[in-house]
Amino acid sequence: MSPEQIFREARTANGFTDRPVPLPLLQQVYELARMGPTSMNTQPARYVFLTTPHARERLRPALSAGNLDKTMSAPVTVIVATDTRFFEFMPEVWHREGARESFEGNPALAEATATRNGTLGGAYFMLAARALGLDCGPMSGFDIAKVNAAFFPDGRWQANFLVNLGYGDDRLLFPRNARLAFAQACTLL
Structure with a gap:
């Protein structure tokens, strides 16, 4: 996919069609996302896929009202x-001894x-999902x-954020909000 498709055309999904997401596609998303760089190749991101209504029900008590129905x-x-x-x-994923002990x-x-790197992993995951044709919320x-x-x-594992995943229902999209201009968000030194 092009940068246009991944960034400018892609939108945050606020609702989804009932089209299922097959397990091989979830595996492809992970296989692509895991290639994103993290400091010292730490790869601390972990992903728990809730693929059934029963599994998502376990989230119900934790969700805010605005996220309940779409989740x-x-x-x-x-x-x-x-x-x-x-x-x-670290001994498996890093090329120098002592990394495990230093952490x-x-x-x-x-x-x-x-x-920091777990959040990066989640961002890579969303970009990989978009690149493979899925929508993310x-x-x-x-x-x-x-x-x-x-x-x-x-x-041992700690939640960072949630991502609803599937094929977005364009009828439920919000209007795109403004983005900060270069001059507002960037400084040249």
Whole structure:
């Protein structure tokens, strides 16, 4: 897909058709998204695919009112999470010794790295989904503590944000909101 299709033409989906999203396509999205760069190749993002109404019902108590109906009717809702112990995989994914120990021995560094790079992973995931023809509806309107309690009671993974995923219903799109101009958002030094 072109940058036009991924950025300018793509929209945040506010509702979806009932067309299912097959598992092989979800796997393709992950296979593409995992190639996005993270610092020291840490890859702390984790994805929980809620593909059934029963699975999405577990989110109900945590959702804000404005996100409830669209989430319950989405073909797939993805919990984009971070693995707080991502560094256990460092010997497998990083080319130098000692990376695991440097994160394991510095909880503040590990937390900041997981948060920053896990969010990057979620962004790559949405771009990969768009590149493969899916529409995304990212959300932060939910109670993270309730999602963590329902899905990650051991505390290792922590919810970051949610993404409804499928084939968008264009009739439910909001008008596109303005974007800041270069001069408003950028500084040249």
